[in-house]
Amino acid sequence: NAGVTQTPKFQVLKTGQSMTLQCAQDMNHEYMSWYRQDPGMGLRLIHYSVGAGITDQGEVPNGYNVSRSTTEDFPLRLLSAAPSQTSVYFCASSTIQGRNSPLHFGNGTRLTVT
Amino acid sequence: AQSVTQLGSHVSVSEGALVLLRCNYSSSVPPYLFWYVQYPNQGLQLLLKYTTGATLVKGINGFEAEFKKSETSFHLTKPSAHMSDAAEYFCAVSDGGSYIPTFGRGTSLIVHP
Numbered sequence: 112n113a114g115v116t117q118t119p120k121f122q123v124l125k126t127g128q129s130m131t132l133q134c135a136q137d138m139n140h141e142y143m144s145w146y147r148q149d150p151g152m153g154l155r156l157i158h159y160s161v162g163a164g165i166t167d168q169g170e171v172p173n174g175y176n177v178s179r180s181t182t183e184d185f186p187l188r189l190l191s192a193a194p195s196q197t198s199v200y201f202c203a204s205s206t207i208q209g210r211n212s213p214l215h216f217g218n219g220t221r222l223t224v225t
Numbered sequence: 226a227q228s229v230t231q232l233g234s235h236v237s238v239s240e241g242a243l244v245l246l247r248c249n250y251s252s253s254v255p256p257y258l259f260w261y262v263q264y265p266n267q268g269l270q271l272l273l274k275y276t277t278g279a280t281l282v283k284g285i286n287g288f289e290a291e292f293k294k295s296e297t298s299f300h301l302t303k304p305s306a307h308m309s310d311a312a313e314y315f316c317a318v319s320d321g322g323s324y325i326p327t328f329g330r331g332t333s334l335i336v337h338p
Binding site: 142154216218 | 257267271277331
């Protein structure tokens with residue numbers, strides 16, 4: 112009963128480095144999304160997807176890329192990391208079959224950019 | 226566009242005292258309302274969700290939320306706080322036109338022994 116799995120749990124990058132945060136879900140959910148959580152800012156939506164091959168921007172997309180080649184996976188790419196991207200990142204998924212379907216969250220990736 | 230306001234970034238209560246976390250929303254259509262809880266170093270998990278027609282919604286761990294349409298509120302309560310309730314609580318709302326919820330900024334619940 113895995114749900115939403117995020118890897119890695121922790122990551123330290125130097126400015127300018129690139130990396131991919133992985134997210135996988137085993138619930139056959141159509142909707143997947145990425146949030147960042149910063150103190151006092153709540154959750155801010157980065158990118159989201161409603162199915163394989165379909166992605167769209169959220170509130171804070173700059174500096175991040177996504178793709179959705181399968182229903183299960185939704186990786187988040189940082190092409191050139193900046194200190195402002197130090198944050199905790201959460202992946203979340205849900206079905207879109209009902210408007211009151213809740214989001215299922217992973218346990219997060221804590222990223223530090225030095 | 227909808228918005229969610231959670232009054233108080235921090236709420237402090239004594240163990241055994243009433244917990245009240247406030248959430249007000251703005252939505253032009255009947256909303257879908259949720260409360261999530263985040264324990265330290267974990268992701269968010271669903272506490273409860275509003276069901277159309279109900280005014281009082283029961284969730285896990287003894288929490289309840291009351292939907293008041295006239296006040297556009299969905300406040301979360303628990304009669305008696307436990308130390309294990311210490312966590313971050315988020316209110317979220319989506320309307321019929323989108324399945325992308327808008328989150329409040331969260332309220333940190335502190336429980337004193």
